Amino acid sequence: MTALGFLYPGHSAEDDYPRIEQLLGSDIRLTLVHTDIGEDAHRVDALLEMGSQARLAAGVEELRLSGAEAVVWACTSGSFVYGWQGAHEQIRALARTAGLPASSTSFAFAHALGEIGARRVAVAATYPDDVAGLFVAFLKDAGVEVTGVRGAGVITAAEVATWGLDQILALAREADHPDASAVLLPDTALHTASHIPALEAALAKPVLTANQVTVWEALRLADRRVNAPQLGTLFTKEPIVQV
Structure with a gap:
């Protein structure tokens, strides 16, 4: 059994996690x-x-008691908003407090892009434009070229959580660019766990979503690899071998 821990802000799309746990079809437990x-x-x-x-520290003890082997701060905007260095300091502090390997959704995106070999991406963000711009800056610091960004201007996670596939796909299509080798949907408040195959089929390229990459990052920290086609290219792609 591999136990993975997640610190998730509030209540919005947390039901993506039991759905992903089911799709992993293995001896993996996801605790929020x-x-x-x-x-x-x-x-x-x-x-x-x-x-x-x-x-973040307030939730750490409960995760430790759950037997988690790694912890991920399951929030993109609440990590990249600190900038590249500040986001590193955030997860270093989390790792010290938890006594566990730690990361955040922002770094999960950077690592997942390396996994699938995508260095030019389009960003389809539910955020206002200024917040979406901070995510673009974070990706650039990670060595990723952003071909374009589309912000939806949604202020609250509660509203984002009401979005369905049609709204998500419309935003992804608006953001997509022929030069982008992947499309990113960075909000963990967005329900995407059931939609990834449909999104990838419609866009004809890999789609990385916040809760998907967050779980993948926790597996990476625990040194686990799971083939799960219903979770998209990220969970079926052979890792890029660095020469």
Whole structure:
């Protein structure tokens, strides 16, 4: 049994995780601890507070007691908002507090892109444009070229959680670019676990979504590899061998 822990802000698309656990079809347990979201707003000051060390530390003991082998801060905007260096400091502090390997959804995207060999991407973000721009800056610091970004201007995670496949696909299509080798949907408040094959079929390229890459990152930290075609290219792609 591999036990993986996630700190998830508030309540929005957390039901993606039991769905992903089911699709993994293996001896893997995903445990979520909900952190205090504070103000539900895709606004820089609110996001900085959401990702503060105190809020993350509050959920760590419960994850330790669950037997988790690794922990991931399952929030993209609450990590990239700190910038490349600040996001590193955030997960270093989380790792020290938890006594476990740690990461965040922002770094999960960077590592997943390396896994599938995609260095030019399109970003389909539910966020306002200024917050989406911070994610683009984070990706650039990770060595990823962004061909274009489309922000939907949604302020709250609660609203994002109501989106269905049609809205998600429309945003992804607006963001997509012929030069992009993958499309990224960075919000963990977005329900995507059931939609990845449909999105990849419609766009004819890999699609990386926040909750998908978050689980993949936790597996990476635990040194586990699972083939799960219903979770898209990321879970079927052979790893890129660095020469």
